[in-house]
Each structure stands twice: as structure tokens, then as C-alpha cells.
Amino acid sequence: MPIAFKGELGEYQAETFDALVMKVGHGVTGHVALTGKTYYTANARTDDQAATIPGTEDVDESLLVVPLCYSERCIGTVALSKLGVDQFDSEDQRMLEVLASHAVVAFENARLFQDERESARTSLALLNLSRGLTNVADIEQVLQESLRAVPELLGCSQTQAWIRDPDSGEFHLGGHLGFLEKFQEALRTQIVAPAIAAEFLLSLEDPFVLPKHIVAEIPAQHRLLDDIREVLVAPMRWEPDGLGMLVVISPSEDQEFTPSHLRLARGIADITSLALGNARRFDELERAYVSTVEALANALEAKDEYTEDHCRALARMSMAIGAELGLAGEELKTLELGALFHDIGKIGISSEMIRKPAPLTAAEREIMNRHTIIGEQILAPVPFLQPVRPIIRSSHERWDGEGYPDALAGEDIPLESRIVCVCDAYHAMTSDRPYRSALPEREAIRRLKQAAGTQFDPNVVEAFVRVHDRGDLHTH
Template sequence: MYQKRVPLAYKIIIPFALLNIVVASIAGPIARNWIAGKIEQAANQHMRDGALAVQDFFWEKEREVRLRSQAMADRKEVSAALAAGDPHRLLRELLPIKASFSVDSFAVADRNGRVLEGNGGLLNNQATISEWSLFKQGVVEMNSANLVETKRGLQLVGINPVRSAQGVIGVVLVGIDVNPILKEIKEDLHYDLALFLDGKLAASTLTNEQVRAINVDRAVGRVADADKDEITTTDDPGNPQRMILVPLKLHGEVIGSFVLLSSDIEVNAAKRDVVTNTILLNTLVVIVMGLIGYVISKRLSNPLEKVADAARAIASGNLSERVAVQSADEIGDLAEIFNKMADSLEQRAEELTHRINELSVLHDVSAAFGRTSNLEQLMDALIAPALELSKAEACYIGLANDGGIGLLPETWRALNHVDSEERAAVLRDLAVADLEKSSAPVMHDDPNLGHVACIPLRLGDSTNGIMAVSRKNPGFSRGEIRLLSTLGGEAAVAVEKVRLFNGLRESSVNTVKALANAVEAKDPYTRGHSEQVARYSMLLAGELGLSELQKQSLETAAYLHDIGKIGVSDDILVKPGTLSKEEQSAIQQHTLVGANILSAAPFPWPITPVVRHHHERYDGKGYPAGLSKGEIPLTSRILAIADAFDAMISDRPYRRARSVDEALAELQRCAGTQFDPYLIGLFVRAVKGKKEAVAGTPSASVDLRKRWVRSTVVKIGELLIEGYGELAGPRVTGSLEARLNEFMVNAGIDVLVAGGRLEIGFDDNLDFRQEIEVFREVLRTEVDLISSVTGRQVAEKLYRTAYDSLTDAERRVLDFYPLVPQFKQPTDRFGKQ
């Protein structure tokens, strides 16, 4: 399931913040409403309290004004002045205390209500107040007060009777301006005040505009029950006012009402402030919480990130990365464990790497062993890894030879080439000693070399060699010894393999040579011919650029191509002259016979087909299969050319040799018919290029003929002496030999007869003709000498007996040249008598 990656920090912060926001969204308005309600309540309560305060204030003022009037009325001087009817006296008395009493006006009236004197505009002099209810109260000895509209304006007027001995003689009235009172209240309570008497606005602290704006009259009209107070707000949105209407009581009577007004602007502002502040607070809290949450989560996620980074580094291969977190909590634990795990991984990786290196070296060594078929190469391939693997300072390796004595071949190497010979010598001595003694690794301590380990190269139960390594420090560990033993084991196997292989190849080669020799033993003319054919085949192969394998196969085939001739009778093989059809067919069989013989032999190269088809013709008229052109194996085609060429330039019993140029011309004439024209072209070019070498060839085939003749001569010569010896006895034979030798010496012929053996010192400076002459001379002399003793007939008989002992080929040689003309017999076409 695909999950979008959300960092840990956000997983902590976002729920936190959301929670905050939800709580704030729910709690915020609730709190705000609650606070606003509280503010409203407080404002209302304040207003009510204010109303009470206003009431109290009024009563205080009312009391004050009563007391003042009383104080004034009680003064003796006032009473006296009133009784005397002296207004000025009254003024003198009362004016000074008017100001100190903080009253705004006063008046003194007599019993009848006629004002005698006054000050401050309360009443005019001579005015009558007899109808005043206040006066009526005052004159009957009541100290009272009431609101009165005077000349000055609305005043709170107190009244007190003036007494004399006769009783009440008049009243004193004292007035306080109401407007200043309202102002005072406003300053104190911060409320605007409006006083209503008889439903009409009597006094207020408001300006006319405000009055109009508020429409207080209408508001007042709404309050039906004067006993109850009700807080209302005005309609003007631009200037909302809160107001309370309270009755004004005086002496328990409601004499009017007053309205307290307060601009709600501040209340509203306060409410707005609450909203603003709570929102601000909420936002701040959310931000702060967010920050704190972020910090906390970073403290959690940073270490985790560090662990993740370290894990990434390790995954990408850097195993030495560790986490540097040390907090004492679960994350710290995680980091610690992680580090431990990384340590373990690193260690294992190192071990593995080490092992892999070892195995890699071993593998390379094995591969190198597999490639070498040469003991020296093997040793070289062994010493370098041995040094590297064992981290040794010097290494010596010696292979046990078949005799078991000493160590050959051997090799050594030292890290520091100084004293490498000496070191090698020390190691060798130790190794040789241990070779005898044990079949397991042996440790030594040498004062110069330090620690030495001798490890035998073991294969099965036998030890093929020994490896000695040395190192100053530290000593070789068991693991290293084990490794070197493994290496030694591999080396032992490889050594064995090389030896076997070498042996096998040698025997293979020898087998081939033996077979070739068998063929050549049969037919002296063929001897050396196979070698030459091989040479010419290799020449052409070189021009063609054939592979090693093809060359080897060609070479072996060349050696063995005429092996089939073993199955052909000698008479036919060396018969001079033309052959009958049957004889020809018999010869042609030799390819098949050769192939059959060879098919049984397990050559590593494909010889059989080469031999079978080496007499095919390019035009398909050859034998045995009549293959043509590309059907004929390439090697057979090559062989055919080489074979024909050598035959042409060699002497045969039935014809003389041709020259090289003649042979080449003949080859070219037959190109396209008998031979592959392309190969002919190459061959001709090659031969012409190597004319010198080829020129030596005739002498090689001459050599062949010479050899045949020489061996025949030796054989017949020896047989003759042997026959003579049987007849005449040893003493007589000895004298014969002596006389022969004497003759040879005198004739300057390098021939020695001794003990029935004929030793001819062949002189290669003589050409073939000359040599034939010499041999004739030698044999004639021999026969003559024998004849001189035995007579001619016995001599001839001896000759015949010796002749019969020769092989067909040797007889043919004798008869062909002839070598012993005096006894030559007429022969028929087949050379038979």
C-alpha cells in the first residue's frame, strides 16, 4: 500500500496543532462569550452601583444642605437680625459663611414667607415663598430639603426655621446648584447624568446634541415602572450608550428619576479587546506549541535520522560508519545496538573479504596451474601467491624428483632481495630435512629469518615437494598454515598432472615415431621420406597459417601416411618398371590399410581421415573414395602435394630423381586436376622462397638412396663373411678379413672388416655414383678373395645363400645398380627368378 512519507516532526506537530485549533475554535468563542457576558454583567453592575452611588450622593448633598440651613438658622445673630428686620445684618452674618459652607446661595424669609435678604440668586428679595411646600414644612419646624427651580437654575434647597424666644420667626434657605453636583458625580463615577422631574429633563451633564442624539425622553418613556431599574442600550450604532433609569427618592418619596448614561464604546472596545486578545493568545499558543512540538519531535527524529543515515552509508558499502547518539533513552539504546551490529558486520565483512581474497588467490593459482604444462612455469605460478597469502618475507619451494633425493626443480623468492640466496639456502636445508621426516607442516625458529614454516606438498599418501616460508613477526597462525597447506595440496596435484601430461605426450610422440620407424624398416626408400613429407607439409601449413592443432595433426599424419604400406608386399613396393593393374590396385590399398591401422590408435588428433584420403585427386579421380575439391580434407590435400613433391625429387628403384624446378613445374601442370590449385600456388611460392633448403632435399633423398645402398652393402658383405666363416672357420676368416683390410687400405677405401662386421666409413663428399663404384669394388674384392680360397662355384653358392637371406627390398637394391654384377641374374618383370 502506498503511503506518502510524512516526517515524524509533522506527525507530532500536526495533531498537536489541530488539537489546539479545535480546542481554540470551540473554547475560544465559549470563553469569549463568557468573558463578554462577564464584561456586560460587570458593566451593568457598575452601572447599578453607580446608580446607588448617585442616590447616596444626592442624599449626602441633601443632608449637607439641610445641615447648612440649620447651621445658618441657628445662629443667634441671624435670629436677632431677623427679629430686627435688618437685612444687611443678615448679609453681614451669612455672606462670610456662605462661601465657607460651600453653598451657592441663601435666603432668609420671615414667618410669612417674605424674603428679607439673600445672596447667590436663590430668591429675589421681597419674593414670597409662602406657597412653597418646602416653606410650609420649614415654617412648622421641619428641617427639610428639596429640589427647586430657582433663578440660578435647579438647586437643592434646604430649609430650617429660625427661632427666637417667640418661636419660629422665619426660615433660612440654603441652595446648592444641582449641575455642579451632577458634574461632580460624573467626574467621580464617569457616568453622564440626566435628572428628570415630572417626566421632563431638569438637569444633565449632556450637551444638547447628545440629548437629541440619545433621545432620552423616549427612553425614559419606556420605563413604565419607576420602582424597578432597567438597563437598556440606546439605538444609535455610532455612539451606543448604556443607560439605567433609577428613581430619585427623597424622604422616602420619589421626587423624580435620573438616568445614568455610559458610552458603550469602552465596553464594546473591551469586548473587542477580549476577542482580539484571546485570538492573539490562541494563535500565539498554537505557534508556540507548534515550535515546542517541532523541537521535541526534532529531538526524536534527529537521532533516528542519524541512525537511518548511518544505515544508508553501511548499505552503500561504508562499513565503518557509526552513529554518534548518546541520549539515555530508547533511541540511545537503538543507536548503541546499531553500532554493535555495524561492528559485527564490519568484522564479518573483513573476515569474508579475507577469505575471498584467499580463495581468489587459490582460484587464480589453480587456474594458473591448469594452464601450465611446464614445471618451471608451475613453480613460478606457485611462489608469488604463496608469498602473498602467507605474508611471508621469504619463500622456498622445491619439488621432489622421482629419485626422491634432493629437490628439483626448485624456486625461491624473498620480499627483500638482499641475502635472498642465503635465505633460500637456509630454507632449503630445513625443507630437505623435513621432507624426510614428516608429512605435516613443521615449525622452526631461525635466528636470522625468524619464524619458519615448512609445508609439504602432499598428494594422497606421497609428498611431491615442500614449501618453506619465513617471517620475522608475527608467527604463522594456524589459519595461515592451513591455507598454505591447501595451496600446497593444489600445487602437488598440479605437479602430478604436469608430470603425467608430459609423460603422456612423450609416450604419444614416441609411439608415433615407433610406428614411423616400423614403416621405414619395411621399405628403406620410405625411410626419411615421411620426415621429408612432414617438413614440406609444415612448410605449406606455415604458408596457410594453420593452427597448432592442425599442424600437429598434419605432422603426425605425414609421419604415418604410408603406414599402410606395411600391408603391401615388398616386391610391389620397390619393383622397378611399371606395375601391373593388380599391383597398382594393391599399392592403392595402402591408404585404406593405413587408415585402418591408425583408426585403432587413440591419437588426440584426427589422423585417420587425413591418411585415408591423401591420394585423392582434386578432380575426383583419386582413390579410395573419389572425393573432389573441398570434399577432400585440407590436410589430405596438403599431404598429397608434399608426398608427390618429395617422391619426384627422390630417387626410386624404378626411376631417377627430378630437379626441384622440374618437380614444381610438374606440380603446377597438375594443379586443378590432381592437386588443389590454390595450395599449389602457395607451395610453389614457399618452395621458391626456401630454395636453398629445398636444394638440400635432393641430397636428402640421395642420402636415402645412399643409406639403402650402404645398408645393403654392409649386410651382404657381412653375410658373405658369415657364410665363409661357417665354412672355413674363424682362423681362416680372420686371415680373409686381414687381406680385405689390406686391400682397402691400399685402395684408399675406408672400409674395415672386423669380427664379422663390416664398417664402412662413408664419405659424404663422394657422390652417389662414385660411392656405388667403391661398393662394387669392395664387394668384388670380397668375393674374389673368397673365390681364391674356395673356388668360384663355392663362392657363388655362398653369395646365393647370402642373397637369399636379404629382404626383397635389399635384393632389389643389389640387382638394380647392380652392386655385384658378376652374379647378377636375369629377372622378369616382377624381379622374380
């Protein structure tokens, strides 16, 4: 492939560089590239080694070609041509060889500099990916961050991540990037069977490439491409038995994956595997923490039979109202935990007071009101439950500032606490208590509306009424 040209090709009308492309071993330049030795022909028209460029005149031409060799490796050639027979002498050859020796050193230095710069760029990108995943505890987020690194590192815009289900052995899509909308639904519903996974993944640790002739045998509905391209697969493994794969699609039919692509894919897969292992351990730790707090909740339920149904119903209602108000993802998860554990502090209140069949005295009410502070303190040692603590502490604050324990008002009260407060009041009003019977739902709704703007956030009450009227409250 020519990288520079000066002169003319007679009457040739097409692109000059296209005309000069020559395979190694073909023509004079290809012969020099193959042998690494200088070649001079006094008349290329009569030389069997020379190749005629289609579209050019058949004329007498002298041709001198010198190899660009570096450490016994030929990286290219320099060619001089001149119309006429025997136009170059030994001095011309010596000068061209000296020029070539200087040029090849410059080329090699430039290549090394470019390689070093590219290596530094990719190393920095891998380092940034590793840093970015250090504190990510969500498996889906780990996969999305890793997928976003693929275009920068591999130059490929289409990629997928698959995770094995430990029970069924099937691989399910964990995330994807760069696929046309018409393929996305098919992606979400596809499953890689255990038998296929066993053949390609269970026995392999290093990334590998599915060549185009193999990809062509995959049914079109599973290939998810309009054409046939190479596919790179990088296995991912994490303790104790996690298994997944990163799948990267070549940018075009003509582009093949190189050893450099495989090394970079291995780097991405290894970093992702480590992050997935950390996320799994965090998830297990999180479940252990939740189990501990639920054990406390169970102890509370033993004190007050009402509390069990109340907390779980309150969590369901709060999730519905939170979604109505635009909360999603981690926000809804935090709200659910806040609602589930909002009364956990009652574990520090005497059973007699909790079960008292009559309204509490002022002194008893003061003691009871401390349960929000106690609940917040119970969760203090649990790292991942820190966002839940303010919800519990403020779950009995009032919109007008007359609540407890901090007399917060309006939007100074966390939104999640305002949601829990409304749901808590509704469920309490519509449940039987030792000292009174349940109110009808219509009356409970009327009282919520009446207290909107004083006890309750008006926006939360409106959202509650909308969800209730649609029948989406899910109190049971």
C-alpha cells in the same frame, strides 16, 4: 581508523578522517580500544589520557567513548564529544552503551556475511581453476591457466611460475604474468640455482613470504621490480619428483600478505601440482603411444628402405610449409605426426608389392591405395592421435577430386593432408626408386607448378616454392 563521522572539528582544514586516525592505546579512543572499557572525561583539554588533534583549537570539551565489543574482542569504539565541561551524564552513557551493543552485532553480522561471500567467491574460483585444468595435458598451458587465476584470487597482478629441471636441479621460468616489457627478457633468461632452491623449497611444503628487507638484498637485475615489495612463494610438488614454485609479487610497497593470501596460494599451488602431475603422466603416455607407432614404422622401414628417409624428410618439409601457411603450436605438432606416419598403413601391404621394381598393375594399385585406410585404422585406438587420422586418410586425395580413398576435392581435404601431398610428391620425384632415377629439383618444382589446381592445392604449391627458393626446405 574512523569509519563514520558527524560534526565539525572547529577550524581544522585538512581531511577530517585523517585527523581522527588513532593508534590502539593512544588517546582516549585508543585507550578504550585497548581496554575494552567505557571512558568518560568531563574535560579532554585537562585529561592526560586525551590526545590533541594537530591543527585544532585547544578548547574545553567533554568526551564519552564506548567500546564495540563482541565475544570479549574489541572491534572498535563509538565516541561522542561536545564543547563545554561535563556535558554528558550516566543516562547518556547508558544509552550510548545500548546503541553500541546493537551496533556491534550488526557490524559482526555484516563482517560474517562479507567473509562468507568472499569465501564462496574464492571457493568458486578455485573450483573453476580445478575444472579448467582437469583435461589440460600441456604443462605450459597448465601454468598459464594457474597464473591467470592469481589476480582474481589474490589481487596481485604480477606472478611467475618456475619448474625444476630434474637433471640439473636448476629452476627455469615456466610462465609469467603482469611484468613490464623491460623485465620480460631478463625473466626468460634467469635461472634459479639448485643451492638457492634447496634452501627455500626442498625443505618446505607450505607457502611463505619473503619480507621486504630480504627482497631488498636481492640484486636489482634479479629482483625485476622498480621498488621493494613482499614476495610470496608457494612450492609445487607432483609425482614422482616434480618440483616447482609459484611466485606472487605484492601489489604495492605498503601492502603485506595475510594468512588468507597464504591459504589461497596454497590452494592454487595444490591444484596446479595435481594438474602438472596429470600432464606429466599424459606426456609419458603420449611418448609411449608414439614409440609404439614408431615401432610399426620401423617394421615398415624393414620392408622398404626408401620409406625411412622419406617419412622423416617429409615430416621436416611439411613442418616448414605448415609454418609458412601460418600453422603453429599443436597444429604443427599434429602435422608433423601426420607426415611421419602417413605411410604407416603400408605395414598391411605385402613386401613384394612395396618393393616391386616396376610400375604397379591396376589391381595392385587398388590394393596399394588401401594403405591410407589401413593407416587410419592403426591409429584408431590411440586417443591423442585422433587428430592425425584424417591427415593420413586424406594424404592421397587430389585438389580436383580424383584422388583416393574418398574422392574429396578442394578445401574439403584437410589442409595438413594437402601439405603432406605436395611434400610427398616432391620428395618422391627427387628420390631414386627401383624403377627410375631421381629428377632434378628444378624439374620437380616445374611439375608441382604444372599440377597446381588439379592434383595439388595452388596455395600450398606457392608456399612450397617460396620455402624452397629461400633454402628453408630441409629435405635432409
